[in-house]
Amino acid sequence: MNISRMKYVFLVSLIAGSVVIGCGKGGNTKAGSGRETVSEVKDTTVTQAGAAADAQVALCGPHKLPVSVCYLCDASLRDPGRLWCKEHNRYEDRCFICHPDQREAGRLYCDEHGLYEDECIFCHPDLVRSAAFTSGSDSSQKLMCDEHHVPEQECGICHPERAETLRPGQGLKIRFPSATSAEKAGITAQPMRETEAGAFVSAMGRLEFNQNRAAKIASPIEGQVMRVLVDLGQEVRQGQVLAEINAQGWGEALAEEKAAKAALDREEELHRERVCATRDLEEARARYERARAARLAAQGAGAGSNTVTQVGEGDPRLALRTPVSGTVVMRAVSMGDVASPGTVLMEVANLNPLWAMLSLPEASAALVHKGDVVDLSQGDAPLGSGQVDWVADVIDPATRMVPVRAIVPNPNRTLRAGTYVLARIRSGSKASAVLVPADATARFGGKSFVFLELSPDMFELRCVELSGETNGFVAVVAGLNKGDRVVSTQSYLVKSEFQKSRLGAGCVD
Numbered sequence: 001m002n003i004s005r006m007k008y009v010f011l012v013s014l015i016a017g018s019v020v021i022g023c024g025k026g027g028n029t030k031a032g033s034g035r036e037t038v039s040e041v042k043d044t045t046v047t048q049a050g051a052a053a054d055a056q057v058a059l060c061g062p063h064k065l066p067v068s069v070c071y072l073c074d075a076s077l078r079d080p081g082r083l084w085c086k087e088h089n090r091y092e093d094r095c096f097i098c099h100p101d102q103r104e105a106g107r108l109y110c111d112e113h114g115l116y117e118d119e120c121i122f123c124h125p126d127l128v129r130s131a132a133f134t135s136g137s138d139s140s141q142k143l144m145c146d147e148h149h150v151p152e153q154e155c156g157i158c159h160p161e162r163a164e165t166l167r168p169g170q171g172l173k174i175r176f177p178s179a180t181s182a183e184k185a186g187i188t189a190q191p192m193r194e195t196e197a198g199a200f201v202s203a204m205g206r207l208e209f210n211q212n213r214a215a216k217i218a219s220p221i222e223g224q225v226m227r228v229l230v231d232l233g234q235e236v237r238q239g240q241v242l243a244e245i246n247a248q249g250w251g252e253a254l255a256e257e258k259a260a261k262a263a264l265d266r267e268e269e270l271h272r273e274r275v276c277a278t279r280d281l282e283e284a285r286a287r288y289e290r291a292r293a294a295r296l297a298a299q300g301a302g303a304g305s306n307t308v309t310q311v312g313e314g315d316p317r318l319a320l321r322t323p324v325s326g327t328v329v330m331r332a333v334s335m336g337d338v339a340s341p342g343t344v345l346m347e348v349a350n351l352n353p354l355w356a357m358l359s360l361p362e363a364s365a366a367l368v369h370k371g372d373v374v375d376l377s378q379g380d381a382p383l384g385s386g387q388v389d390w391v392a393d394v395i396d397p398a399t400r401m402v403p404v405r406a407i408v409p410n411p412n413r414t415l416r417a418g419t420y421v422l423a424r425i426r427s428g429s430k431a432s433a434v435l436v437p438a439d440a441t442a443r444f445g446g447k448s449f450v451f452l453e454l455s456p457d458m459f460e461l462r463c464v465e466l467s468g469e470t471n472g473f474v475a476v477v478a479g480l481n482k483g484d485r486v487v488s489t490q491s492y493l494v495k496s497e498f499q500k501s502r503l504g505a506g507c508v509d
Contacts, residue, residue, distance in 0.1 A: 072113070072122075083143070083152055083159060090114025092152055093143055148175040156461050156498050164445035166463040168479035171452070174498050179456040187490045189453035192434045194482040201367050201425040203404065205358035209417050210407075213350035215324045219245050219339035226317055228335055230328050230346070238325045242346055244317040245339050253295035254316070260284075260291035326350040329417075351413050356386055356406040358423050365391060365402035373426045374406040383421060384408060433475035436486050441466065441474060442495055450480065451487040451494040459487065459494050 060070040071077040078084060083092035092098070094114050108117035117123070143152035152158070156172030163172060176182055223245040230242050267284040270276040330347035339345060356376060360368065368391055376383040386408035395402055406423070408415065441464075442449045452460040464479030480486070487494055 070122075088114065099143055099146070148173070150175060150458075157500065160498060163449070163461060163463070164447065166447070168463050168465045171460040171462040172498075173454075174451075174459045174461060174494060176457040176459070176497065182453075182456060182459075182494075185490060185493050187453075187487060187493055189451075189485040189487045191483045192436055192476075192480060192486050194434055201360060201364045201427060203358040203360045203364070203423045203425065205356050205404075205406075205421050205423050207408065207415055207417050207419045207421060208355045208357050209329070209349040209351075210353055210355050213324055213326060215322060215326075215348050216344045217242055217320055217322060217346040217348065218342055218344045219318065219320065220341055221245065221247060221318060222338070222340055223247055223318065225333055225335055225337045225339055225345075228331075228333060230331075232328055232331050234328045236322050236325065236328060236348060238323060239321050241319045241321050242328075242348075243320045243333060245320065247316045247318040253291065257288070257291040257295045260288040264288040320345070322346075322348045324348055324350065349417075351417075352410040353386070354408045354410050354415055354417060356408050356421060356423060358404040358406065358425075359396070359399055359401035360404055362395060362402055365404065367427045368404060368425050369427070374408075375424045375426070376408065376421045377424075378419065378421055383415060383419075384410075388425065433477045434480040434482060434484070435473045436476055436480070437488050438474050440486055440488050440491050442491070450476070451491050453485040453487060459497075461498055 059066060060073045072089065075084075079091075084090075085092045085095040085098060088095050088097050091114065094116070096109070109115075110117050110120040110123055113120050113122045115122075144150070145152045145155040145158055148155050148157055150173040153162075154171075154173045156163070156174045159172070166172070225243060226246050227244045228242070229244070230236055230240075236242065264284045264287070267276055267281045271278065271281045326348045327350070328346060329349045329351075331345070333339065333345040356374060358374075368388060370388055370391065372388045374386045374388060376386065386406040388404060388406050390405040392403040404425075406425075436450055440450055442451070442461075448464050448466045449461050450464055452462050454460055462479055462484075464476045466474050466476055
């Protein structure tokens with residue numbers, strides 16, 4: 001064997017002996033690992049390089065994967081509805097620290113990334129492009145919480161975050177340490193009775209000025225503001241002067257009209273004496289008409305009660321008057337400013353009543369009618385009640401919602417335009433409901449819940465839909481049935497048990 005052939009054989013042997021299957025751990029091997037061929041190493045290397053070079057995408061620092069697929073770094077990329085083990089940072093159905101009985105025998109497992117080897121995109125980036133890779137799994141639906149002995153999907157202690165995803169009628173289980181824990185804590189439950197209650201519709205909205213009793217004051221001419229006679233918050237009467245604007249253009253137009261009128265009178269006199277031609281008379285008459293039109297335009301013809309008054313010789317001013325009574329809620333002018341035609345200088349509005357402009361989905365809007373009562377609140381603070389006076393016949397193309405307007409009395413002026421509110425519209429139709437004590441309800445993530453007793457050591461957080469409150473009771477119109485045992489005393493202790501994982505307690509190794 002010559003020297004060149006010996007070098008070639010030695011090089012191939014060296015490469016084949018040094019390549020083993022790994023998990024990006026600097027050469028450490030896993031149980032059951034085998035050796036890769038030179039072609040496999042080459043293919044993987046090319047794929048890894050191509051994944052970044054072809055698309056020129058950013059890679060996450062810890063895992064060297066495109067940021068668009070690395071769900072370890074970006075939680076929004078995780079499969080919706082698939083439980084996540086926060087303690088061990090992997091999918092719950094792949095966390096064999098919590099669920100060792102779920103691991104498939106004989107299937108290689110990547111301990112570093114919490115996935116089976118044949119689905120680990122972190123060790124094998126080429127799987128991202130492979131049709132064989134599937135991130136979804138329905139095995140999480142079958143998992144049991146070994147600590148609380150309920151299905152993992154229903155364990156409220158281990159997964160309290162799922163409460164925000166529940167719909168009325170759905171719930172999470174809460175297991176107490178023993179069958180006597182609730183009794184010792186004084187927690188009691190009682191069956192609920194059924195009644196009839198008006199159905200309600202919830203909507204978000206915003207308080208606005210009553211546009212039928214509001215006015216925006218603008219100048220019809222261009223001129224300098226000589227006086228501002230009112231200030232913000234001041235009460236004004238219909239027809240009251242708010243500001244005066246120098247109408248110099250009106251004065252010039254008035255002078256031109258007077259000169260044109262004098263010329264017209266002279267031409268008419270000469271025409272009667274047959275001294276001037278008919279053509280000259282017609283030109284004089286046309287000049288006067290143009291001057292008169294210019295004076296009317298400068299005066300703001302058609303501007304309602306706005307009039308030009310002669311304050312002094314050569315000092316004509318336009319008096320801006322309000323067409324409605326109310327409060328000055330906006331002022332955008334000071335003395336000496338130059339007002340342009342059409343620019344809003346002030347706004348006057350009547351503060352009682354206000355409008356509540358609401359937006360409802362089309363299905364909900366079908367339940368709302370003119371005359372329905374609307375209860376308004378901001379957070380937990382009630383703001384008052386109003387009445388629906390208009391439901392739109394068209395859908396807003398921008399929001400794809402149906403606009404609804406309610407008249408809201410504001411006699412004490414405690415409500416302010418621009419306030420965002422939560423509205424509960426009491427529909428005239430009746431629906432069966434279950435009455436529960438108001439203090440037995442709880443709110444998480446903007447939704448309403450009650451706690452049910454299922455057994456001495458098992459409770460359920462149930463999502464419900466509430467109607468109005470009466471004499472310390474609220475009507476549950478969806479999510480409960482007659483006879484359900486609702487926790488009526490010490491419900492805060494059940495709530496504490498439900499939330500204890502947020503304080504550090506939860507699934508254990």
